[in-house]
Amino acid sequence: MKKIFTTILVLASLQSFAQNPAPARPQIRPIALTGGTIHVGNGQVINNGTIVFDKGVITAVGDATTPFDRNNTDVYTLAGKHLYPGLISPASTVGLKEVASVKATVDDSEIGVLNSNVRALIAYNTDSEVIPTIRNNGVLITQAMPSGGTISGSSSIMHTDGWNWEDAVLKADDGLWLNWPSYLSREFNMEDFSAGLKKNDKRNEAIAVLKATFADAKAYSEFSSADPMNLKLEAMRGLFTGARNLYIRAGYGKDIVEAIKFAREMGVKKPVIVGGDEAYRVVDFLKENNIPVILSEGHRLPSRQDEDVDMPYKLPGILQKAGILVSLSYPDEWWRTRNLPFLAGTAAGFGIVDREEALKLITANSAKIMGIDNLVGTLEKGKQATLFVSKGDALDMRTNVVEMAFIQGRNVNLDDKHKRLYEKYQEKYGHKRPLAERK
Structure with a gap:
C-alpha cells in the first residue's frame, strides 16, 4: 500500500511539472x-x-x-x-491540434461536407503544450482555423494566453472557410509510394452544390430574422454584408481566378485567398480585384518542376511590391508556427529589401486582413x-x-x-x- 501511495505521489509530481x-x-x-x-x-x-x-x-x-x-x-x-x-499567425490549427497520431487531441474538423455552422472558437485548447512554444518566439495572436469538408466552418482570432477560450478570444467568428474544388487532385500510390496529379472528376458537381448553397444563403440573408432559424445559413449571413471574410483555400492559378469570380458572383463582400502557391501567375487579377492573400508555409520546395527553386521565398515580395495585401502562415504544420517570424526573415532576403516591410507580413498586414487592425x-x-x-x-x-x-x-x-x-x-x-x- 505504501509503495502504491509513493507511486501516486511521483506521478502527481511529474504531472504538475509538465503543466503549462x-x-x-x-x-x-x-x-x-x-x-x-x-x-x-x-x-x-x-x-x-x-x-x-x-x-x-x-x-x-x-x-x-x-x-x-x-x-x-x-x-x-x-x-x-x-x-x-x-506577431499574428493567420490560418492556423494551433490550439486545435496537439499530437497528430492521437485522434483525441485533434479537433480541427467535423464530419460532413457543408459545415458552415461549425465554430473553431469553442474547440480552442488553451492548455495546449504547443501554444507556449510559439509564444516564446513572439507569436501572441493566432487564428484558430477549421478544416475539412468543402465549407469547413468559422474561424476565430485568439490570444496565446488565457484560462479558457472565453478568456483567449480577441475576435469571435471572423470568417468562414471554403476549400475550393481544385481543377487537379493529388493521388498517392500505396504500392510504390509515388504521388501524382489527375483531373478532378467531381469538381463540377462540387461547384454546383456550392452555388446552390450560396444562393440559398444569399436569399436567407435578405431577411432580418428567420423563424425557424437555419443555423448553417445563419452562419453565412455576414458574408453578404461584409461583416465576415470568406477565406478560400486555393493554390493553382486557375483555381484562384475561378474562386474569386465565384465569390463575386455570389455577392460575397470580402474574399481572401489562402494558400496561393501560384499567386504570382495571377498578380494582375488579384490586384484588379483587391484580393488579400494569406500565403502558406514558405520554407518548402516549389509547387511545379518548372518553377524557380527560390519561388516560395520570393513570392511574398512579388505580391507585396505589386500592391497586394499579403500575409504569411503555417496552415498545416501547427507545431512549426514558432518559426513564423523566420518566414518573414526569409522573405526579407528574397525580394523584400526593407526588413520593416517584411515585418508587416506577420503584423500589420495580418491584422488588416482579419479586421483587427484597430486593436493590434x-x-x-x-x-x-x-x-x-x-x-x-x-x-x-x-x-x-x-x-x-x-x-x-x-x-x-x-x-x-x-x-x-x-x-x-x-x-x-x-x-x-x-x-x-x-x-
Missing part, C-alpha cells in the same frame, strides 16, 4: 519600456524609444523625450533590446499593449531571443516544454549553464 504556466494576471500598474529600438509595425523604427501602457492599452509611443509619470509607473530599461508588436498589429497609441521584447532581430533565428511578452498589458510567463526539456537534459549531461549566460 498559469495565464498572466491583468495589468495593475502603468508600465514603461524605455531605451530599446521600437519596431512600430508600419515601417517606422524609433531608436532609443519609449512605450507606455496602462490597463492593457498603449498610452504613449515615442522617443526618449516622451513624458510619463515615473513615480507611478513600473519602468524597464531595455538598452540594446528590440520591441515588436505581437502596430504599436500605436490607443491600441492594445500586445508586444514583446527580443534580445535581437526577431526575424533572425540566431538573434530572436524573446525576453518579455505582454498580451493586453499582461506580463506573460515565457516558460514552455522546450525550455523544461533543455533544463532537464542539461542536468543529465552536466553541461548546465546559468540562464543569464545563455541569453
Whole structure:
C-alpha cells in the first residue's frame, strides 16, 4: 500500500511539472519600456524609444523625450533590446491540434461536407503544450482555423494566453472557410509510394452544390430574422454584408481566378485567398480585384518542376511590391508556427529589401486582413499593449531571443516544454549553464 501511495505521489509530481504556466494576471500598474529600438509595425523604427501602457492599452509611443509619470509607473530599461508588436499567425490549427497520431487531441474538423455552422472558437485548447512554444518566439495572436469538408466552418482570432477560450478570444467568428474544388487532385500510390496529379472528376458537381448553397444563403440573408432559424445559413449571413471574410483555400492559378469570380458572383463582400502557391501567375487579377492573400508555409520546395527553386521565398515580395495585401502562415504544420517570424526573415532576403516591410507580413498586414487592425498589429497609441521584447532581430533565428511578452498589458510567463526539456537534459549531461549566460 505504501509503495502504491509513493507511486501516486511521483506521478502527481511529474504531472504538475509538465503543466503549462498559469495565464498572466491583468495589468495593475502603468508600465514603461524605455531605451530599446521600437519596431512600430508600419515601417517606422524609433531608436532609443519609449512605450507606455496602462490597463492593457498603449498610452504613449515615442522617443526618449516622451513624458510619463515615473513615480507611478513600473519602468524597464531595455538598452540594446528590440520591441515588436505581437506577431499574428493567420490560418492556423494551433490550439486545435496537439499530437497528430492521437485522434483525441485533434479537433480541427467535423464530419460532413457543408459545415458552415461549425465554430473553431469553442474547440480552442488553451492548455495546449504547443501554444507556449510559439509564444516564446513572439507569436501572441493566432487564428484558430477549421478544416475539412468543402465549407469547413468559422474561424476565430485568439490570444496565446488565457484560462479558457472565453478568456483567449480577441475576435469571435471572423470568417468562414471554403476549400475550393481544385481543377487537379493529388493521388498517392500505396504500392510504390509515388504521388501524382489527375483531373478532378467531381469538381463540377462540387461547384454546383456550392452555388446552390450560396444562393440559398444569399436569399436567407435578405431577411432580418428567420423563424425557424437555419443555423448553417445563419452562419453565412455576414458574408453578404461584409461583416465576415470568406477565406478560400486555393493554390493553382486557375483555381484562384475561378474562386474569386465565384465569390463575386455570389455577392460575397470580402474574399481572401489562402494558400496561393501560384499567386504570382495571377498578380494582375488579384490586384484588379483587391484580393488579400494569406500565403502558406514558405520554407518548402516549389509547387511545379518548372518553377524557380527560390519561388516560395520570393513570392511574398512579388505580391507585396505589386500592391497586394499579403500575409504569411503555417496552415498545416501547427507545431512549426514558432518559426513564423523566420518566414518573414526569409522573405526579407528574397525580394523584400526593407526588413520593416517584411515585418508587416506577420503584423500589420495580418491584422488588416482579419479586421483587427484597430486593436493590434502596430504599436500605436490607443491600441492594445500586445508586444514583446527580443534580445535581437526577431526575424533572425540566431538573434530572436524573446525576453518579455505582454498580451493586453499582461506580463506573460515565457516558460514552455522546450525550455523544461533543455533544463532537464542539461542536468543529465552536466553541461548546465546559468540562464543569464545563455541569453
